[in-house]
Amino acid sequence: MLSILGFATIILFMFLVMTNRMSAFVAIIVSPIIFAILGGYGMELGPMMLEGIKLVAPTAVLLLFAVLYFGIMMNAGLFDPVSRKILQIAKGDPVKIVIGTAVLALLVALDGDGTTSYMIICSALLPIYKKIGINPLVLATIAVMSLGTISGMTPWGGAATRAISVLGLDATEYFKPIIPAILCGSAWIILTAYVMGRMERKRIGIIKIEKTIQEMKTNQEMAASIAEDQPVTSKLVWFNFLLTLTLMVALILGLAPLPVLFMVGFVIALSVNHPNLTEQKSVIKENASHAVPVVMLVLGAGVFTGILSETKMVNSMASDLLTIVPDSLGPFFTIIVALISLPLSFLMSNDAFFFGALPVLAHSASEYGISPMEIARAxxxxxxxxxxxxxxxxxxxxxxxxxxxxxxxxxxxLVPVTILSLMFIVFALITGAISIAW
Structure with missing residues (x-):
């Protein structure tokens, strides 16, 4: 009965989200409550939900301040000098321009917000693509690969945030082992950009584009000002660069928990870039519009996880799922999850996959001695x-x-993105982010 209630909860949630009957935040709370009441757990719902919220609270704090921090960095034009330099070096060569696109896209994707990232990349580089005649689908493909790699796998990005919160994991413990795989994936994206650039160079040749560099600078300023109608200043670019570099080093070395690092980093960035109190309030209000919806989802995921875990629905579902996988394939369960994530991620929303399917897969993997941490990475x-x-x-x-x-x-x-995803499985295995349970 618990297994039936659990699968019914997931099916209802996926149906409500994928058919746009409800927002993900509403559906992720309503679905488990309905079936918990049907299962006779109505009087125990309060403590169950609170336990789940306690589990995801650190992740919610991390996400809030990471999005706010990178919002300030984007508004301050942190990556503008990089993109201008890319075009100066390229000098009309499609190979160099497409490689530069990959470098810029990987950096901008640190923001974690896909819409903002795409707007900055396109505003900065699309005029150049049109001037030279490079296929805009090249830019779109590189941008998608970069966002899926950086925003999708870093703990302040949407997907990893969902995985960490729904499985109740520590963000630092999740992130450090997957960094080498992310770097390998980023290098693969640059290699893919080189191949695409060679194809475009063969098709259109090398064209002089000096006149468009000033246009690019203007477009960058417009793109970096998306979040607020204030002029971009480059006076603090070096300070912001060193602050971000220090933050990343502290993150890798594990000098403090991720939520604390980003909270302190945000306070420093806000105080230096926007010393005026009125300006600070405006910046916080503008950038919070990107963070609040996802933070709400994380807290909703805590409710979802708390109910399914405390009612033992997850345990029952995992036991039933184990009967499908032959024992001989048990040690390879992490790879199976990684392969399953490819079509499911393509077809399903992140909410449906990470809140619905991943907890069941993680609990099943535990029967083979595989930790939820590896399932999150897979x-x-x-x-x-x-x-x-x-x-x-x-x-x-x-x-x-x-x-x-x-x-x-x-x-x-489809082909280059699928190849990248398959290569990520290889990179994750080689670097130890995921493993085979021999």
């Missing part, structure tokens, strides 16, 4: 494919910017 491997799927909302913004339809983009991008 689950995010499908994010590059998710970023080009129909349930990825920022993708529609990107397609509008490059003036292409979904079918055109998917036909062009």
């Amino acid at each position: 689950g995010v491997i499908g994010q590059p494919l998710h970023s080009m799927g129909p349930t990825s909302a920022p993708l529609w913004v990107l397609l509008e910017l490059v003036r292409r339809d979904l079918g055109q983009f998917q036909r062009y991008a």
